[in-house]
Structure formats: C-alpha cells, structure tokens
Amino acid sequence: MSDTEDKLHNTHRPAPPSLAFFATLNVQVAPAHEVGQTPAGNRRVIAILGGDARGDGWRARVLAGGADFQAIVTPTLAQLDARYVLETDAGELIYVHNRAIRSASAETTARLVRGEPVDPAEVYFRCAPTFETAAPSLAWINERLFVGVGVRRPDRVEIDCFTVL
Numbered sequence: 001m002s003d004t005e006d007k008l009h010n011t012h013r014p015a016p017p018s019l020a021f022f023a024t025l026n027v028q029v030a031p032a033h034e035v036g037q038t039p040a041g042n043r044r045v046i047a048i049l050g051g052d053a054r055g056d057g058w059r060a061r062v063l064a065g066g067a068d069f070q071a072i073v074t075p076t077l078a079q080l081d082a083r084y085v086l087e088t089d090a091g092e093l094i095y096v097h098n099r100a101i102r103s104a105s106a107e108t109t110a111r112l113v114r115g116e117p118v119d120p121a122e123v124y125f126r127c128a129p130t131f132e133t134a135a136p137s138l139a140w141i142n143e144r145l146f147v148g149v150g151v152r153r154p155d156r157v158e159i160d161c162f163t164v165l
Helices: 003-011 106-113 136-143
Strands: 019-029 033-038 041-055 058-062 067-074 077-088 093-103 124-133 146-152 156-164
Touching: 019 058, 019 077, 041 077, 077 106, 093 146, 124 136, 124 156
Parallel strands: none
Antiparallel strands: 019 041, 019 156, 033 041, 041 058, 041 067, 058 077, 067 077, 077 093, 093 124, 124 146, 146 156
C-alpha cells in the first residue's frame, strides 16, 4: 500500500458499531422433548406456547406453534435455534429466527436441562436474532442486524434484543 492509500484507509474507517434497544421478548415454553444423544449432541425440542414482546412504541404477542431446537454439544455448551412468529397489536406478523449459544458450568447446564431455576449471572446466553416481515411499517427490520442477551427461566425465555447501529 502506498503512503496515500494507507492514509486514506486509516482516516475513512467507520466507528465501531453501537447498540440501540429494540425489544424485550418473553417467550413461554413447554417442557423439553428429549430426543437423546445424536451426532449433533444431546438433541432437545422445546415447543413455544406463547408470550409477548415489547419495544419502544409497539407491542406484540408470541404465537404458539414455534419451537426451540437445541443441541447440548458439551457439558457446558448449548446451541439454540428458535423459530416463531410475533403478531403486533396492529395485526402485523414478524417471523423470528433466533440462533444462540448458552454456556455455563457443567453443573449449571445440568440444572438448566432439568428445568430448574438458575441465577442468570452463572450463564453466558447470547443470541443473533433475525426478524422478517411483510408489513410496510416495519420493513426496516428486514435490513438490520440484531444481537441479544437471554435468560432461561423454568417456563420461559426472556431476551433483550438490540439493533446493531
């Protein structure tokens, strides 16, 4: 790289991204269907029963019928893949696909798998949800990246989602 190219490269770099609150999702879940040990890990499927979402100036309900497809890949790591639909108070539908990892000690992970309450401070639970909609008023969510932090409760998952700016 020439000196001029090097100067241009260094002076025109974007600032690191920041985050803006998008929504809090409270997703009610059923007890897990334990598929068992597969090549992908200890496979579990957890039905989504309902719940709600609240963002700045909007609310939605979580429609029943989705599921969280989990693989406990090591005694300390779970890979999560949830898919479900939100319906806003205005009747607009949003498809949610949320991929996440949840990491904790083997003891804490075992308690989570058994459906026991766990202190969220003991768990690293981060996600990268995508949101898709046909609603013109929400079309911008089709064109943004989101990240989130979650908490697993015995009967629900709580996720705070942020837009990457």
